[in-house]
Amino acid sequence: MREVFVAGIGITSFTRLEYPLVEIAAYPGLMALRDCGLNKIDQLYVANMGAGRVNHQTGLASAVVDNLSLTPAGADGIENGPASGASAIKQGFMAVASGLHDVVMVIGAERMREVNNLEATDFVATLTHPMAEYIYGVTLPSLAGMFTRLYMEKYGVTSRHLAMVAVKNHQHAMDNFYAHIHEPITIEGILDSPEASTNNPYVADPLRFYDCCPVSDGAACLILTTADIARKTGKPLVRLAGVGQATDTHSVADRKEPTDLLAVREAARKSFEMAGVKPSDVSVAELHDAFTILEIVESEEVGFFPKGQGHIALAEGATKLGGKLPINPSGGLKAKGHPVGATGVGQAHEIVLQLRGEAGKRQVKNAKVGFTCNFGGFGNNVVCLTFVKEK
Amino acid sequence: MEYNIYAYKCKRCGHVQYPYRTICRNCHENDHNEFDIVPLPKKGKLLTYTILYNPPSDYETPTISLGIVELEDGNRITGQLKIDKPKTGMAVVGRVEIVRNESYNEYRGMVFYKA
Numbered sequence: 466m467r468e469v470f471v472a473g474i475g476i477t478s479f480t481r482l483e484y485p486l487v488e489i490a491a492y493p494g495l496m497a498l499r500d501c502g503l504n505k506i507d508q509l510y511v512a513n514m515g516a517g518r519v520n521h522q523t524g525l526a527s528a529v530v531d532n533l534s535l536t537p538a539g540a541d542g543i544e545n546g547p548a549s550g551a552s553a554i555k556q557g558f559m560a561v562a563s564g565l566h567d568v569v570m571v572i573g574a575e576r577m578r579e580v581n582n583l584e585a586t587d588f589v590a591t592l593t594h595p596m597a598e599y600i601y602g603v604t605l606p607s608l609a610g611m612f613t614r615l616y617m618e619k620y621g622v623t624s625r626h627l628a629m630v631a632v633k634n635h636q637h638a639m640d641n642f643y644a645h646i647h648e649p650i651t652i653e654g655i656l657d658s659p660e661a662s663t664n665n666p667y668v669a670d671p672l673r674f675y676d677c678c679p680v681s682d683g684a685a686c687l688i689l690t691t692a693d694i695a696r697k698t699g700k701p702l703v704r705l706a707g708v709g710q711a712t713d714t715h716s717v718a719d720r721k722e723p724t725d726l727l728a729v730r731e732a733a734r735k736s737f738e739m740a741g742v743k744p745s746d747v748s749v750a751e752l753h754d755a756f757t758i759l760e761i762v763e764s765e766e767v768g769f770f771p772k773g774q775g776h777i778a779l780a781e782g783a784t785k786l787g788g789k790l791p792i793n794p795s796g797g798l799k800a801k802g803h804p805v806g807a808t809g810v811g812q813a814h815e816i817v818l819q820l821r822g823e824a825g826k827r828q829v830k831n832a833k834v835g836f837t838c839n840f841g842g843f844g845n846n847v848v849c850l851t852f853v854k855e856k
Numbered sequence: 857m858e859y860n861i862y863a864y865k866c867k868r869c870g871h872v873q874y875p876y877r878t879i880c881r882n883c884h885e886n887d888h889n890e891f892d893i894v895p896l897p898k899k900g901k902l903l904t905y906t907i908l909y910n911p912p913s914d915y916e917t918p919t920i921s922l923g924i925v926e927l928e929d930g931n932r933i934t935g936q937l938k939i940d941k942p943k944t945g946m947a948v949v950g951r952v953e954i955v956r957n958e959s960y961n962e963y964r965g966m967v968f969y970k971a
């Protein structure tokens with residue numbers, strides 16, 4: 466297997482974007498090519514979840530490869546729910562590692578704000594079990610709400626801990642130009658003040674408005690290549706060292722221990738094992754905080770903290786910028802935004818910036834090993850990536 | 857007549873699975889038609905719940921309540937709740953009712969009440 470390096474990166478703002486989806490997808494592709502100075506690729510992978518349903522656009526990869534004038538390169542679309550982005554990176558990794566291709570472009574793109582919030586939520590809800598979940602009106606926030614209640618009762622996580630995740634990630638996003646939300650919040654403002662019940666209402670009890678990520682448009686791109694080609698670009702060398710994926714039952718109710726996220730545990734284990742590093746070696750991580758509870762639980766399941774201790778590490782400040790292990794320096798899905806199919810590529814984009822030392826005000830000092838967890842379904846399909854800074 | 861929600865009992869190993877899977881989750885040995893269809897029990901205890909304040913647009917109520925119930929046979933099922941003040945661990949009993957009206961299709965599913 467050949468080693469795989471990140472040559473170029475690009476990203477759009479995660480926000481409401483008034484451009485056709487194909488152009489939204491193409492823009493970070495252009496940025497990534499200019500970033501590394503390459504102008505030809507062998508293969509394009511485009512991650513996206515809703516183009517056919519939300520944007521009336523099928524065959525997205527074929528449209529994007531032509532828009533970027535990269536024909537006759539191969540082009541494939543990847544739909545794997547909210548884990549589409551990291552799944553596409555995994556395909557790119559396999560293509561370069563196997564020797565099939567030398568230069569692979571991976572784009573994740575989504576335009577969800579073309580429809581209203583309820584329609585966007587319903588489109589994402591179609592990933593739930595059709596007969597055991599969807600017909601009951603189950604949405605992702607409702608699965609997260611039921612999961613949160615169990616976690617609170619079993620491990621003593623409180624609304625205050627959840628709010629700490631939101632406050633931290635909103636603060637991180639203040640220094641990320643591309644983030645969806647630039648709004649500093651306080652626990653006082655969203656939990657304690659007389660206005661809190663109005664400005665932070667329940668969405669899926671016990672989860673409130675500020676526990677949920679926004680609905681975003683956006684796209685991000687990584688160009689993956691061999692060691693030789695990566696060296697010639699002159700960019701700081703970042704190696705994609707570990708790729709792990711695992712699945713769990715489609716219906717959440719079906720899990721033996723409903724507070725476990727076994728797919729996260731297994732995907733992370735595989736990713737670390739391939740990279741030859743331990744969770745304690747990680748200097749910076751992007752976790753899939755579509756709901757605040759998920760950042761806490763993923764930080765345990767991937768092995769950063771013991772089970773049931775994630776909220777304690779959070780309260781001690783270990784996971785904020787300047788802490789022992791900064792989590793979601795980009796602002797995370799919570800504040801950077803969550804254009805579903807783009808999210809996994811966006812997470813990797815942040816980690817590459819951090820390992821290159823190009824993250825500006827939110828730079829984690831001496832970042833050497835970076836980690837991403839891209840969480841599909843409600844934990845039924847998870848892809849974890851480990852990146853290592855090389856000399 | 858009383859409706860049921862059905863589970864699938866493997867003819868090879870006796871494992872009862874809900875929802876349906878083509879291959880038995882326990883023995884992995886069955887052919888696709890090697891299941892007996894058995895009704896799920898209706899009694900159980902509420903494992904967790906949520907009140908959803910912005911239900912999908914085809915619901916006409918401002919909120920819906922959803923829960924996961926551990927049934928008497930150990931199977932778990934997601935269902936709707938018609939319970940004033942739900943509490944985790946409480947005893948509940950299910951009835952099969954219309955749970956969704958979408959694009960002229962009615963779907964029946966389990967609705968739980970206080971036992």
Ligand SMILES: [Zn+2]
Nearest residue numbers: 866869880883
């Ligand atoms: Zn069996």
